[in-house]
Amino acid sequence: MRPSLSSQRLSTKDLVYFEIKQKIIEGLLKPNQSINEESLASELDISRTPIREALQRLEMQELVIRLPNGRLKVAPISIQEVEELFNVRSLLEGLVTREATIQATDKDMEKLKQYTQLIVDASEADQRVDVVNFGSEFHNYLYQISRNQTATKILNQLNDRVSRYRRLAPTKDNKRSQQAAEEHKKLFEAIANRNHDQAEKLMREHIHNSLNAAKSSIALHLHNNE
Amino acid sequence: MRPSLSSQRLSTKDLVYFEIKQKIIEGLLKPNQSINEESLASELDISRTPIREALQRLEMQELVIRLPNGRLKVAPISIQEVEELFNVRSLLEGLVTREATIQATDKDMEKLKQYTQLIVDASEADQRVDVVNFGSEFHNYLYQISRNQTATKILNQLNDRVSRYRRLAPTKDNKRSQQAAEEHKKLFEAIANRNHDQAEKLMREHIHNSLNAAKSSIALHLHNNE
DNA sequence: AATTGCATAACTGTATACAATTGCTTTTAG
DNA sequence: CTAAAAGCAATTGTATACAGTTATGCAATT
Structure with missing residues (x-):
C-alpha cells in the first residue's frame, strides 16, 4: 500500500x-x-x-x-517460500487479531462490521478482486486497532511478498471468495463477542485456508515455467 | 585464486x-x-x-x-516494545521449534543434547553470561534445523533488538538462570521425543518467562533514565 | 521580553567521478 | 586444439561535489 x-x-x-x-x-x-x-x-x-x-x-x-x-x-518464488510466508503470517495475524479483539472500541467494531459487509457483498457479486481488497482493508484495520507496531511492520513486509503469489492464483475463484467471506463473517462475530481465543483461532485457520486455496495453482505455475 | x-x-x-x-x-x-x-x-x-x-x-x-x-x-526503548518483541518472538520461536522437532536428525538431537548440557553446567556454575550465550546457540541451531528462512531472518533481526534490553537486566540473576536451564532441559526432552506440540508450547512459555524476568528491571531502568 | 523575518549554518538528498571487482573475449603457450 | 592468462568491458563499491531542505541564531519590531 x-x-x-x-x-x-x-x-x-x-x-x-x-x-x-x-x-x-x-x-x-x-x-x-x-x-x-x-x-x-x-x-x-x-x-x-x-x-x-x-x-x-x-x-x-x-x-x-x-x-x-x-x-x-x-527473488525467486517457490512453494517453500509460500508455505513459510503463510505459516508466519498465520501466527502474526492471529496475534494482532487477539490484541485487536481485546482493545477494539465500539467505533472500531462498527468499522469492522462495515468491512465485513463489503466483503460479503463483493463475494455475492462474484467480484473476487473486491473480496481481496476489502479483505486487505479489514486486516489492515485490525493491525491499527492492535497498535502492535512490531507485528504490523513485519506483516506489511510479508504481505508485499505474498502479493507476488496472489497474482498467480486464478482470477475468478468464486468458491474460495465465498468461503473467505464466510470466514470473515465468523471472525467478525468472534471479535464482536470479545472472544479473543476464538478470534485468534479463526484468523489462523483463515490464513491457512487461503494458503491451501492458492497452493495448487502456484504449483502449476511453477511447474509450467521451470 | x-x-x-x-x-x-x-x-x-x-x-x-x-x-x-x-x-x-x-x-x-x-x-x-x-x-x-x-x-x-x-x-x-x-x-x-x-x-x-x-x-x-x-x-x-x-x-x-x-x-x-x-x-x-x-530508536528509543520502551516497555511496549519489549512486550511486542517477546510476543512475536514467542510465536516464531515456537514455530521453528515445532518444525525442528519434526525434521531433526539423530545427529541434530545429539548436538541439541550437548547444548542443553552446556546450559545446565553454566547455570550450576552461576555463569549467567554463558547460560545466555549457550542459550542463543541452542536457539540458533533450532533455526538451522527448521530450515525456515523467513522465520529465521525475522528472528535474527528481533534478537538484535532484544539484545539492547538484555544489557539492562541484572548481570547475575542466578535464579532466572537456573529456571532457564530447567526449561531448556524439559524443552530438549520434548524435542527428543518428537513431541512437536509440547515442544512448541514449552518454547513459547520459555520466551514468556524470559520476558517476565526481564520486565521489572527494564521498567526500573526506564524510570531512572527519563 | 516575546515574536517575526532573514541570513547563514548544518544537514540530508542526489548526481557525478573514480576505484575495485568481476565477467568475458581474445590471445598465447603447450 | 585446449587451457591458462592477459586485456578489456561491464558492474558494483566508495568518494566527492553539489543541490535542496531544515534548523539556528541574530536583529529588528512591537
Whole structure:
C-alpha cells in the first residue's frame, strides 16, 4: 500500500522503492531476473544513488537477492517460500487479531462490521478482486486497532511478498471468495463477542485456508515455467 | 585464486553496519541519541556513502528511527516494545521449534543434547553470561534445523533488538538462570521425543518467562533514565 | 521580553567521478 | 586444439561535489 503523497513529501529514493517493488509484484520484473543499477537509473532518468538505496530496502525485504558477487536479482518464488510466508503470517495475524479483539472500541467494531459487509457483498457479486481488497482493508484495520507496531511492520513486509503469489492464483475463484467471506463473517462475530481465543483461532485457520486455496495453482505455475 | 576468502569478503558498508549496530546494542549510542552521517563518517574515516547504506539497514531493522525531517536517531526503548518483541518472538520461536522437532536428525538431537548440557553446567556454575550465550546457540541451531528462512531472518533481526534490553537486566540473576536451564532441559526432552506440540508450547512459555524476568528491571531502568 | 523575518549554518538528498571487482573475449603457450 | 592468462568491458563499491531542505541564531519590531 502506497502512503498518500499529499500528507508527506517523499524523496526520489522512496518513490523508486515503491516503483520497483510494484514492478516485482506485478511480474514486470520476473523472478530470478538480474537487476542492473545503471539501466534502472537511465530508465527512470535519475542517478544510481537513489536506485541503490531503494534496492537495498528491497533486499532487506527479500524481494531482491544479492548474489555472492554483489550483483542483484529478483527473488525467486517457490512453494517453500509460500508455505513459510503463510505459516508466519498465520501466527502474526492471529496475534494482532487477539490484541485487536481485546482493545477494539465500539467505533472500531462498527468499522469492522462495515468491512465485513463489503466483503460479503463483493463475494455475492462474484467480484473476487473486491473480496481481496476489502479483505486487505479489514486486516489492515485490525493491525491499527492492535497498535502492535512490531507485528504490523513485519506483516506489511510479508504481505508485499505474498502479493507476488496472489497474482498467480486464478482470477475468478468464486468458491474460495465465498468461503473467505464466510470466514470473515465468523471472525467478525468472534471479535464482536470479545472472544479473543476464538478470534485468534479463526484468523489462523483463515490464513491457512487461503494458503491451501492458492497452493495448487502456484504449483502449476511453477511447474509450467521451470 | 582464493575463493574462500573472496566469498567471505565484506564490504565497508557491511562492516559499518555491524559496527554501528554493536554500538547501539552496547549502549555506546544511546536511545534517542541523534545520529549525524558526517560525524560518523569522519569518526570511521570513510565517506558518507557506506554510512548511509548501513544506517538505512538499521532503519529497516528499527534500531534507528527516521524523523519526519529526514534526520535519524537511535530508536528509543520502551516497555511496549519489549512486550511486542517477546510476543512475536514467542510465536516464531515456537514455530521453528515445532518444525525442528519434526525434521531433526539423530545427529541434530545429539548436538541439541550437548547444548542443553552446556546450559545446565553454566547455570550450576552461576555463569549467567554463558547460560545466555549457550542459550542463543541452542536457539540458533533450532533455526538451522527448521530450515525456515523467513522465520529465521525475522528472528535474527528481533534478537538484535532484544539484545539492547538484555544489557539492562541484572548481570547475575542466578535464579532466572537456573529456571532457564530447567526449561531448556524439559524443552530438549520434548524435542527428543518428537513431541512437536509440547515442544512448541514449552518454547513459547520459555520466551514468556524470559520476558517476565526481564520486565521489572527494564521498567526500573526506564524510570531512572527519563 | 516575546515574536517575526532573514541570513547563514548544518544537514540530508542526489548526481557525478573514480576505484575495485568481476565477467568475458581474445590471445598465447603447450 | 585446449587451457591458462592477459586485456578489456561491464558492474558494483566508495568518494566527492553539489543541490535542496531544515534548523539556528541574530536583529529588528512591537
